[in-house]
Amino acid sequence: KFGDVKVESELRDFDSEAMTQRLGIASGDWYDAKRIEDTVEQMTDLAGTFGYAFAEVQPQFTRNPEDLTMDVTFTMQDAPRVYVERVDVNGNTLTQDKVVRREFRVAEGDAFNSLAIARSEARIKSLGYFQENFEITQVEGSAPDRIVLEANVEEQPTGELQLSAGFSSIESFILAGSIRQRNFRGRGQTIGLGVNYSRYSKSANISFAEPYVFDRNISMGADIYHREYDNSFFTTEAFSYSQATTGGQIRLGTPLTEYMSLIGSYTLNFEDVTVGESYYADYNGDGVAECIGSRFLCEAIGKRTASILGLTLNYDSLDSRLRPTRGMRVSMTGEFAGLGGDVKYFRWRSNLGKYWNLGNDFIFSLTAEGGWIKALEDRNEPGIDDVRLTDRFFLGEPQFRGFDIRGVGPRVVRLNYITDTETGEQRLQTLDEIRENNNRQYDTAIGGNAYYLGRAELEIPLGSSVREMGIRPSVYVDVGSLFSVTTPILDDYPNGIQRREDGELLYEKPVVNDEGDVTGVEYVTDATAPDGTAYDPAIIPGTQYREVFYGDSASPRISVGVGVNWNSPFGPFRIDLTHVLKKQEGDDTKTISFNVGTQF
Known part of the structure; x- marks a missing residue:
């Protein structure tokens, strides 16, 4: 398990006691090397947001055989605050420089800020013009408190x-x-x-x-x-x-x-x-x-x-x-x-x-x-x-x-x-x-x-x-x-829709030849024959539906x-x-x- 866990900060903007209280690891937790790696990364990023681009966080370990615990001290080593000396864009054969530069969230002369750098990377990636694994490279500048940001891009099909x-x-x-x-x-x-x-x-x-x-x-x-x-x-x-x-x-x-x-x-x-x-x-x-x-x-x-x-x-x-x-x-x-x-x-x-x-x-x-x-x-x-x-x-x-x-x-x-x-x-x-x-x-x-x-x-x-x-x-x-x-x-027409002519309903009058065979129908407006026989309604084909x-x-x-x-x-x-x-x-x-x- 973890024993005593604390932070010792040599950076002026970070108080050791306050940083210790904000740690995500507490004494008595089960030991986990991954949690230590994540904590180092988080503290490094935090230092970067305050302009300490080259700040290093070193974990120091002390074993306690008596109670089978491990003391961990995270040391934030002293480093100067850093300013952006220059932004270089390299490898863009088609894309104009300004298209990349306008996505940067930091400008030349600004204090270094790791969150702004990460955001700049995300914005440049989102353009979809360059390689998926694009990263902004940080290079030491002309002085210890200066840094050069390099955007080394590889043009992709757009x-x-x-x-x-x-x-x-x-x-x-x-x-x-x-x-x-x-x-x-x-x-x-x-x-x-x-x-x-x-x-x-x-x-x-x-x-x-x-x-x-x-x-x-x-x-x-x-x-x-x-x-x-x-x-x-x-x-x-x-x-x-x-x-x-x-x-x-x-x-x-x-x-x-x-x-x-x-x-x-x-x-x-x-x-x-x-x-x-x-x-x-x-x-x-x-x-x-x-x-x-x-x-x-x-x-x-x-x-x-x-x-x-x-x-x-x-x-x-x-x-x-x-x-x-x-x-x-x-x-x-x-x-x-x-x-x-x-x-x-x-x-x-x-x-x-x-x-x-x-x-x-x-x-x-x-x-x-x-x-x-x-x-x-x-x-x-x-x-x-x-x-x-x-x-x-x-x-x-x-x-x-x-x-x-x-x-x-x-x-x-x-x-x-x-x-x-x-x-x-x-x-x-x-x-x-x-x-x-x-x-x-x-x-x-x-x-x-x-x-x-x-x-x-x-x-x-x-x-x-x-x-x-x-x-x-x-x-x-x-x-x-x-x-x-x-x-x-x-609509619901179980019997279909009856034909009309000049607004009047039409009926089917059988057409009979000389031999008495029905050879077809004639549409008429009378509903019945002279002898009183009812004619069938003239239904329009395909109109029986609901x-x-x-x-x-x-x-x-x-x-x-x-x-x-x-x-x-x-x-x-x-x-x-x-x-x-x-x-x-x-x-x-x-x-x-x-x-x-x-x-x-």
Whole structure:
């Protein structure tokens, strides 16, 4: 066990008795060499924060055979306070010096501070331009109280050519590609171009970001984009709805503290929502095709403009934005739509992430996010939510592993009335039958006004040879839900929808030839024949159905899985294998997804 444990300080800024009281080791604790190493490191770092760059902490040991204890004295040896004489940046063949220097938290002439040096290392690593094991080297200066800081960098590829592919029970195959340069012309600017194509969506975007406008500590970014979402996955004749959005966003940000920043944004979107041809018909016979789908779809049709002001507060103490191992990030965003335009709402989003290095390269992380939207206009219609369909939140892949794209939360599914092959009686199709037959044209996610999502993930280290190959497996748990939307008015037509002409119902009058055989039918407005025989109603084919509302529950959905990240020779590769432990009826699950990219 530990015997007498104390600190003897030769540094003027550290009192021996006060330091002894703050030690994490107490007399009577079981002896642990690792605790001694950690204490030496902590005391050295503490001395560094007061400018003692070359301070040494030496533990002195005295064995006590009588009571089998070990006395330990930590001696903080005298050293001069040190000042930064010079900052050198070496090895940057593309990146301009100023891009590295502006990340330093100490300047030439400042007192040495080990915390500021560590923060500078973290900020330079987070740029993603240089080697992962980058460290700021401390070299003795021209005098004992002077030190030179050297940033010896090795340029890494900062261009990214990303190709993503995935399998989906809905979309079969998904392709996406993007090209991005994170250090454009060596100035630290980011420029990117991305495209996405699947049976589910299409998009294209151009982005630009400047972290230091005119070399001032003000960031600016801009995006221009076009997105199309097709609920029937581009089945042109029978889909629920299609949303096309063209717009742009501009952002300005400024730091409030070392770890906190404030970002303002303005977004202008032009939206066009349409429904498929199968949702238009001239049921009343007036010669004009009208939307005959559910009200929640028909009310979304049209063109509108959204003018949105946003404000984001960020806190970020991560040691790396690319592959964090410790630290925390918090983001809170409020958006107001209504500065002109056709829509009015307030939307709130929050994100939180915390990372721990558990030792031996085990990295544990907890992340959480959530959102809420409130309409600032009253539409005052039964079955119609005040928040428009296209402004709501949606949840599924890629945010929520184990569920398909927009696979979680409120949805309306149209189930057909069919004739049972065994009993010959009419019955309603089940949801499983619809999905087993991949008949998804009337399976419509309608989103929610609130959501939450949490993730716990443990990155597991393998042997050194595997780690050198860039393979990092992990296990994870995802928990979340999407909910809160007005229950829509649903259709139910067990007998189908009867044809009309000029507002009058039509009936099927048999057409009989000279031999008395029925050769067809004629649509008439009379319900009965002259002899009083009733004609059958003229039913429109495919209109015997019932709409069912699923999934509007805040109850958590839970999935667990294993994933592998691999920095392969052809670029970063990620694959996830997920099993859903808990879901709600109507949720759409999936098991496997992957993506792959390359760098230049």
